[in-house]
Amino acid sequence: MADEDPVKTVNDGVLIVAEVLKAAGDAPQVKEAAGNLGQTAVTLTKAINNVLLPLAAVNFAFxxxxxxxxxxxxxxxxxxxxxxxxxxxxxxxxxxxxxxxxxxxxxxxxxxxxxxxxxxxxxxxxxxxxxxxxxxxxxxxxQLDSEEAHLIKGVLQSQRPHPIVQIIRTLKENGGYQQLVLHVLNLTSLEKKEPIENKRLPAIIDNWIRLGLVEVTYGSHLVEDGIYSWVDKRPEFLRLINDPQPDEAKIEFEKGIMRCTDLGKRFAHAIGLL
Structure with missing residues (x-):
């Protein structure tokens, strides 16, 4: 069965509204209902023509x-x-x-x-x-969710670059490596200050990069003493290093740097973080 023509659907809806209005007479309740239906048809037409927000979302939030x-x-x-x-x-x-x-x-x-x-x-x-x-x-x-908005605050408030790593499996046979966990930061719980894993973090940081708020590079790293000392205590690293590895492969990490972009700094100023 062929899909219905959306324009015809809207036109039919307008005709139905007209019939409802015609039949409403002077009854206030019926007129109110007809008016609501008429507004829905108008909104639907605008949605098709202008690609507005979904009607359900508008009605839910209103x-x-x-x-x-x-x-x-x-x-x-x-x-x-x-x-x-x-x-x-x-x-x-x-x-x-x-x-x-x-x-x-x-x-x-x-x-x-x-x-x-x-x-x-x-x-x-x-x-x-x-x-x-x-x-x-x-x-x-x-384009941020509530969790991202919370995490990005700490990143944007700091004027200094942040240590970041990716966990890799180094292959003995050819010297290559496999990327296992991307974008690991030193996340800790608010209560106990213990390391915690957030499996959404790699995608969250990719989103920050996409939005132009931060840039991440691996292969270069910060040189302050102990600035990467937290990595071997990370749950992501401990879990992988205790797993059997094929062909004498090793679990290691590659150091990197996460910096705020100029756009990220201006955004931080605009939302009151700096």
């Missing part, structure tokens, strides 16, 4: 977002802007404020992301720092 903006938003923004002298308060650029408020509508229940959006909006309202704000930063925040 009520919660409205409640947030009617109650908590003003308090949050007042707290963020309280240290800006009145003479330096400016109207934020629409290219930043509009997408920021939209993103905040979907993430206000996630503290790490909400904080980033609010700080970016605050930066754009401060005449002394507004030049650090950029519309692209809204898109960067949109």
């Amino acid at each position: 009520d919660k977002a409205r409640a947030y903006y009617n109650s908590k938003f003003q308090q949050d923004l007042a707290e963020k802007t309280k240290d800006i002298p009145p003479e330096h308060i400016i109207e934020p650029k629409a290219s930043i404020a509009g997408p920021t408020l939209q993103g905040l509508a979907f993430t206000h229940e996630e503290p790490n992301l909400r904080e980033m959006y609010l700080n970016l909006l605050t930066t754009s309202m401060d005449g002394r720092s507004a030049s650090f704000a950029h519309p692209a930063f809204v898109e960067i925040i949109k």
